[in-house]
Every structure is written in C-alpha cells, then in structure tokens.
Amino acid sequence: MPRSLFRTRIKFCGLTRAGDVRLASELGVDAVGFVFAQGSPRRIHAAEARALREALAPLVDAVAVFRDNSAEEVREVVRQVKPSLLQFHGGEDDAFCRRFDLPYVKAVAMGAGAPASGPALLAAFPGASAFLFDSHGGGHDGGSGRCFDWSALPAGLGRPFLLSGGLTPDNAHDAVATTQPWGVDVSSGIETAPGLKDGERMRAFVSEVRRADCRPDDDATSPEGGAR
Ligand SMILES: O=C(O)c1ccccc1NCC(=O)[C@H](O)[C@H](O)COP(=O)(O)O
Numbered sequence: 001m002p003r004s005l006f007r008t009r010i011k012f013c014g015l016t017r018a019g020d021v022r023l024a025s026e027l028g029v030d031a032v033g034f035v036f037a038q039g040s041p042r043r044i045h046a047a048e049a050r051a052l053r054e055a056l057a058p059l060v061d062a063v064a065v066f067r068d069n070s071a072e073e074v075r076e077v078v079r080q081v082k083p084s085l086l087q088f089h090g091g092e093d094d095a096f097c098r099r100f101d102l103p104y105v106k107a108v109a110m111g112a113g114a115p116a117s118g119p120a121l122l123a124a125f126p127g128a129s130a131f132l133f134d135s136h137g138g139g140h141d142g143g144s145g146r147c148f149d150w151s152a153l154p155a156g157l158g159r160p161f162l163l164s165g166g167l168t169p170d171n172a173h174d175a176v177a178t179t180q181p182w183g184v185d186v187s188s189g190i191e192t193a194p195g196l197k198d199g200e201r202m203r204a205f206v207s208e209v210r211r212a213d214c215r216p217d218d219d220a221t222s223p224e225g226g227a228r
Helices: 018-026 046-053 071-081 094-098 118-124 172-179 199-213
Strands: 009-013 031-035 061-066 085-088 104-109 130-134 161-163 183-186 191-193
Touching: 009 061, 009 199, 018 031, 018 046, 018 199, 031 046, 046 061, 046 071, 061 071, 085 094, 094 104, 130 183, 161 172, 172 183, 172 199
Parallel strands: 009 031, 009 183, 031 061, 061 085, 085 104, 104 130, 130 161, 161 183
Antiparallel strands: none
8 A cells, every 4th residue: 555545553552531532532543552451550440441431432442451361351351341452461372362252462572672573473373463562571561661673573474563662752753654563552652640641742642643644755655554
C-alpha cells in the first residue's frame, strides 16, 4: 500500500479513568489498553475495566493486557469486559494465548537485547494477530517509559507489529518514520503519573503520529501493511 494512504494505528495503554477513555476516543485513537498484570501501578480489576469500557466510543477497541495471569483471571476479564483483543506480556505460549477464542497480540521483550528472528517468533506464536515490541526484559517491566534500539527489530515477521516502549510526543514522529509500524503503543509518555493520562500529551502524541503519516509526496510502499 502507498504510504500516503496508510494510517498508523494508535493504542493508548494503561488507562484507569473514564475521562481519559473518552478523550482517547475523541482523538481518534484505535484502541485503549486496560492492564491486569499483577504488580503494575496501572493494574485495574475486571469490574473497573467493565465500567471504563462503557466510556469507550463505538469502533474503538478495548485491549486486555496480561502478564502471566491465570487462565481463570483471563476468562473472568473476557466475560466481564468483553475486550476485542488480548495482549500477553509474560511467558505465555501460543497454546495459552489461543485458549480464549479472541485475537491476541504477543509482546516481545526487547530489553534484554535482540529477540529471536522474525520467522522464529512466528513459528513460536503462529496464532498471534500481531507482535508488540516493547522494552521489558532484562529486569525491566512493561510500561517502563524506556526506549529500545529500534534497529534491533526483527525482519521476516510476516505479521503486523506495534512499536512500543518509551514513546512520547517528542519521539513519536521519528519512531513512525523510522520503523513504519502497523501501530504504536504508548503509556508513560502521555502520563503525569502511572495510570493518569495527560490531555495535552495525548493530543500531542496523536498529532505527531499523524504528522509522520502525512507524507503525500512519499510514494514508498509499506510492506504487507506494517509487517516486517
Ligand atoms: O503498563 C504497565 O504497567 C504494564 C505492566 C506489566 C505488563 C505490561 C504493561 N504495559 C503494557 C503496555 O502495552 C505498555 O503500553 C507498554 O509497555 C509501553 O509502555 P511505555 O514504555 O510506558 O510507553
């Protein structure tokens, strides 16, 4: 597809307040993430996420984010929140991720150096709808606000990917222009404190991603729509 027609998808992650969910929808964000990982400062419970989901506009996805949660916990979230997508940030394998009959995104740890090759990731997670490259690993958690070396992104993935980890309004344009992802995922970079999003930073982030998308003279194509 010509880059001039391509729109980078945006996911805001770790939302905990209905007002932030409403503003994300108004800004045209494609998805919001609710974090259920134990120990996360952004962790909410299924009943809270269910209430937040009601603040979400139509055509905006709710993503449930897990890290080594039990199958019972995942099932309870699926039952109460009705997410359209699951995101797994821990040591879950493909069989576990597929158990819930919903599309899933597998987060790949870039914090401990270069990951497996693209084909090896796809072989390990053939059921993944997409991969999300984040800065966790090597002692760092998701939602850390840390960048990783974008040149270490694996090629030959054969699936769309989301770029994550330390994105902010200041680096969003470069991140999109450099890596041409299917989508971007941000948490700390649009916050005043963990879980509390900042309206101006949310606006600025979307605006910078759209600025990177808006390159009408660029007839370069996006291979497989953001797949590597
Ligand atoms: O956000 C968390 O606290 C979190 C904790 C444990 C596992 C995953 C978590 N977040 C997942 C996300 O998708 C974040 O948006 C992603 O890690 C990027 O975060 P940031 O670097 O702060 O933008």
